[in-house]
Amino acid sequence: MKRLLRCAVLAAAMVTAPAVYAGDCGYDYCWGAVGFGPNGAWGYSYGQFSETEAVNVAQNGCGWNCSVVRTFYNTCGAIAVADNGGWGWAHAPTRSDAESSAIAYCVPHGRNCQVRVSSCSP
Structure with a gap:
């Protein structure tokens, strides 16, 4: 009887729980980042496993000179500069x-x- 009850609870949880899909990059969260800095520096990343990796890749593209970096996951991000x-x-x-x-x-x-940099990491 306990086993039947456990199976019923598990089945109910599977029906009501939201589906979790891996992003196109193969992870639950496909991180990306966009950044800009002085003298026209800019960088971006997409499809990264973690937020930290996304920031590091964007900073590397900026020559580690990005003064502003913003992150996102499973979507697109953009920075516009006046x-x-x-x-x-x-x-x-x-x-x-x-x-x-x-x-x-x-x-x-x-x-x-004007848009300085944009990237998508769906």
């Missing part, structure tokens, strides 16, 4: 949505906001 150095960042399911949102977040902080 002429005066103001910036905005966003993440969204698509690259174009992340870029549009980053520009929208940048506009209150400066003029002529």
